[in-house]
Amino acid sequence: xxxxxxxxxxxxxxxRIIGNSMVLTTAGAGVLSPALAQHVHTEVAEAKSLSGxxxxxPKCLTKHYFATLRRLGEYIIPGSTxxxxxxxxxxxxxxxxxxxxxxxGGLGWMDDYMLKHYNADFLSAKPxxxxxxxxxxxxxxxATPENAPGQRFWTWARNMVVDAYxxxxxxxxxxxxxGNKAMSSFSVPQEAVDYAMKRSPFAKES
Amino acid sequence: xxxxxxGPEVHDVVxxxxxxxxxxxxxxxxxxxxxxxxxxxxxxxxxxxxxxxxMWPWEVDHRGVGPNAENYFGKNIYPFGYxxxxxxxxxxxxxxFTVAExxxxxxxxxxxxxxxxxxxxxxxxRFSDYDFKPYEFDGLGYDWPMTYEEMAxxxxxxxxxxxxxxxxxxxxxxxxxxxxxxxxxxxxxQLVMKAGKRLNIPxxxxxxxxxxxxxxxxxxxxxxxQCGRGCRTASAFxxxxxxxxxxMKTGNLNIISNAMARELLVGDDGTVTAVSYIDKPTxxxxxxxxxxxxxxASACESARLLLNSKSTKFPNGLANGSGxxxxxxxxxxxxxxxxxxxxxxxxxxxxxxxxxxxxxYVPWWELDKKNKDFPRGYHIEIGGGxxxxxxxxxxxxxxxxxxxxxxxKDSIHKYYGSTVSFAGRGEMIPNEHSYCEIDPSVVDQFxxxxxxxxxxxxxxxxxxxxxxxxxxxxLIETMGGRVTGRDFPERGAEAVSVGGEIIHxxxxxxxGSDPKTSVLNKWSQAHEVKNLVVAxxxxxxxxxxxxxxxxxxxxxxxxxxxxxDEMKKGNV
Numbered sequence: 001x002x003x004x005x006x007x008x009x010x011x012x013x014x015x016r017i018i019g020n021s022m023v024l025t026t027a028g029a030g031v032l033s034p035a036l037a038q039h040v041h042t043e044v045a046e047a048k049s050l051s052g053x054x055x056x057x058p059k060c061l062t063k064h065y066f067a068t069l070r071r072l073g074e075y076i077i078p079g080s081t082x083x084x085x086x087x088x089x090x091x092x093x094x095x096x097x098x099x100x101x102x103x104x105g106g107l108g109w110m111d112d113y114m115l116k117h118y119n120a121d122f123l124s125a126k127p128x129x130x131x132x133x134x135x136x137x138x139x140x141x142x143a144t145p146e147n148a149p150g151q152r153f154w155t156w157a158r159n160m161v162v163d164a165y166x167x168x169x170x171x172x173x174x175x176x177x178x179g180n181k182a183m184s185s186f187s188v189p190q191e192a193v194d195y196a197m198k199r200s201p202f203a204k205e206s
Numbered sequence: 207x208x209x210x211x212x213g214p215e216v217h218d219v220v221x222x223x224x225x226x227x228x229x230x231x232x233x234x235x236x237x238x239x240x241x242x243x244x245x246x247x248x249x250x251x252x253x254x255x256x257x258x259x260x261m262w263p264w265e266v267d268h269r270g271v272g273p274n275a276e277n278y279f280g281k282n283i284y285p286f287g288y289x290x291x292x293x294x295x296x297x298x299x300x301x302x303f304t305v306a307e308x309x310x311x312x313x314x315x316x317x318x319x320x321x322x323x324x325x326x327x328x329x330x331x332r333f334s335d336y337d338f339k340p341y342e343f344d345g346l347g348y349d350w351p352m353t354y355e356e357m358a359x360x361x362x363x364x365x366x367x368x369x370x371x372x373x374x375x376x377x378x379x380x381x382x383x384x385x386x387x388x389x390x391x392x393x394x395x396q397l398v399m400k401a402g403k404r405l406n407i408p409x410x411x412x413x414x415x416x417x418x419x420x421x422x423x424x425x426x427x428x429x430x431x432q433c434g435r436g437c438r439t440a441s442a443f444x445x446x447x448x449x450x451x452x453x454m455k456t457g458n459l460n461i462i463s464n465a466m467a468r469e470l471l472v473g474d475d476g477t478v479t480a481v482s483y484i485d486k487p488t489x490x491x492x493x494x495x496x497x498x499x500x501x502x503a504s505a506c507e508s509a510r511l512l513l514n515s516k517s518t519k520f521p522n523g524l525a526n527g528s529g530x531x532x533x534x535x536x537x538x539x540x541x542x543x544x545x546x547x548x549x550x551x552x553x554x555x556x557x558x559x560x561x562x563x564x565x566x567y568v569p570w571w572e573l574d575k576k577n578k579d580f581p582r583g584y585h586i587e588i589g590g591g592x593x594x595x596x597x598x599x600x601x602x603x604x605x606x607x608x609x610x611x612x613x614x615k616d617s618i619h620k621y622y623g624s625t626v627s628f629a630g631r632g633e634m635i636p637n638e639h640s641y642c643e644i645d646p647s648v649v650d651q652f653x654x655x656x657x658x659x660x661x662x663x664x665x666x667x668x669x670x671x672x673x674x675x676x677x678x679x680x681l682i683e684t685m686g687g688r689v690t691g692r693d694f695p696e697r698g699a700e701a702v703s704v705g706g707e708i709i710h711x712x713x714x715x716x717x718g719s720d721p722k723t724s725v726l727n728k729w730s731q732a733h734e735v736k737n738l739v740v741a742x743x744x745x746x747x748x749x750x751x752x753x754x755x756x757x758x759x760x761x762x763x764x765x766x767x768x769x770x771d772e773m774k775k776g777n778v
Binding site: 050075076077078084088091092093095096098099134138139140158159160162163164166167168169171172174175176177178179180181182183184185186187188189191192193195196197198199200201202205 | 260262263264267268269270271273274275278279389390391392393394396397400401428429430431432547548549550553554555556557558559560561592593594595596597598599600601604608609610611612614615618619622684685686
């Protein structure tokens with residue numbers, strides 16, 4: 001197991017070592033020390049940006065639509081650019097024709113709506129004009145026959161931006177998921193128990 | 207016509223299937239020095255390559271939704287998610303099954319070393335005394351040809367090897383075993399315990415096949431909660447890592463993977479002489495001769511193999527003089543309900559991954575209650591906590607919370623970790639309308655006739671589901687929570703799981719003391735074919751609310767040990 005003592009093994013190294021330990025260990029099947037398991041966890045736990053940056057070349061959407069999607073994503077979940085939300089959607093749209101149609105069509109509809117109402121596409125419209133459209137789409141009370149196609153698109157865009165954000169390092173960090181770690185034991189912080197009990201119907205119980 | 211390849215060698219024992227039943231038989235026999243050949247319909251498993259343990263969703267471009275966004279369109283190519291251990295399929299490509307008109311049935315099949323133990327929930331509950339004598343208990347179902355006392359030592363062996371958490375509680379419905387230390391309850395589980403106390407519902411430490419202590423050279427659990435993805439340290443039980451891989455080191459195990467058993471061939475004396483299988487990569491038929499065979503291909507595949515093994519001596523299928531092969535098909539009764547509990551909204555963040563699944567559960571608590579409108583009972587599985595965010599994790603809260611921007615974030619952050627869910631897992635009473643048979647007109651891509659399923663819940667199960675609904679609702683409300691999702695005042699037939707959906711099929715090659723009404727004897731050995739043993743959940747006479755795996759291990763252990771004895775005595 002000397003390989004484990006090397007400085008900073010790469011994830012690939014770790015997986016290979018783990019793979020070998022599965023086969024070679026004499027103690028039994030698949031023994032991996034918690035220390036090694038921890039290496040695997042920390043190696044991937046940095047909250048790095050998943051954004052492709054300003055020069056990202058979209059795989060499916062036009063550059064204009066991609067930029068529009070990024071802006072839309074920032075409205076839905078601030079910070080979603082760093083989460084690579086637009087890249088995520090563009091990647092999947094490049095591999096799924098139905099999704100490509102939904103996003104090309106939806107972004108196209110938005111521009112058309114904005115041009116009709118404000119004589120500017122979504123990206124070049126003023127922020128209050130942009131949010132005026134989003135408010136039309138985001139609340140059931142504002143639903144009209146005119147914005148019905150936009151509402152369907154809105155649901156797709158909103159769900160996928162939420163998905164992308166909270167499955168990214170920045171989203172996971174922000175929501176406060178603290179697991180995916182190797183622990184030598186399991187315990188529950190009393191502070192969390194007290195928080196919930198105090199607010200529960202059992203507050204008066206000892 | 208191509209040439210069938212027949213090897214001259216006579217293998218001691220051929221085991222068909224490598225899940226809990228096959229893996230146990232392999233472990234027991236190879237430990238006794240018996241040479242075993244395993245026929246597995248899928249590929250070998252390499253945990254380092256195949257398990258996605260510890261991966262973050264962003265490590266793949268599609269974040270787990272599928273490389274072509276499949277899950278967004280309801281095409282679940284990964285039945286339990288992209289990060290789940292390789293396990294199997296609801297629809298195996300090229301291997302169809304059919305469902306009779308008026309029935310609904312789903313059939314999850316595994317095609318990989320270790321089978322469904324690679325991903326299963328690892329809930330490990332002993333059947334109780336009355337589970338072995340259900341007819342004696344309440345006049346329904348079929349008594350087993352053995353008692354709990356006869357099974358208890360085999361449960362001991364199973365728990366010793368598998369490793370099961372738990373505590374001694376003295377419940378008749380949940381017999382105590384040989385337990386590893388339990389894991390402390392999470393916050394939502396502590397609230398459930400409080401609610402249970404008010405409602406007189408016992409909530410006790412769960413009995414799960416995860417190692418809270420190192421045993422048999424397998425490392426202790428490192429509490430990442432990802433058992434379902436497959437555990438590279440083998441701290442969560444799998445047949446592949448805890449049984450088959452150690453057996454490989456004995457030198458007594460030969461594995462033929464990607465081999466689909468087609469038929470068991472019998473000689474003039476009516477015993478099995480050879481196993482015919484399709485070598486999948488070359489699509490050629492091969493035969494290996496054997497002294498004995500253990501069929502552990504999963505309850506329905508095992509029935510299918512026997513039904514497809516017709517000969518002049520066994521015109522209705524091998525060992526099927528009773529006509530019971532394929533009958534008595536059962537699955538677990540499943541129903542679940544979730545809620546949001548405001549007391550946990552905004553709770554201080556902490557790591558509550560723990561072991562994969564619940565730390566506490568509810569055993570059946572109304573065994574002695576009179577005037578119930580359904581027989582037997584169910585146990586309750588509990589979910590909740592701060593899980594790793596996944597694609598779709600916040601679909602529900604996002605749908606309920608209108609708006610965007612920081613207000614949407616706030617709704618999601620408040621909701622995260624504030625949920626609780628309950629899943630009932632109840633006993634189905636075998637009925638004459640639920641069985642599988644060979645479809646007379648459909649074959650799979652290897653030319654093997656496929657199964658046709660008939661399945662029907664009875665009022666017993668529907669009434670039980672209504673009881674689950676009332677109970678879960680009461681628990682959620684007692685915690686100060688509100689039910690989320692679909693909401694019907696009285697749920698039953700429209701809410702029960704589809705047959706097969708809980709993946710606990712059992713009963714299709716039942717055991718009994720009378721060869722006229724059963725296929726196997728108390729050692730899971732065919733009445734009519736002494737060198738044929740069935741060692742999955744097919745021999746089970748009933749399907750108690752205890753999930754099947756631990757009893758598959760215990761019963762297979764017992765069956766394999768008996769077979770070894772019979773071989774030593776020269777009876778087989």
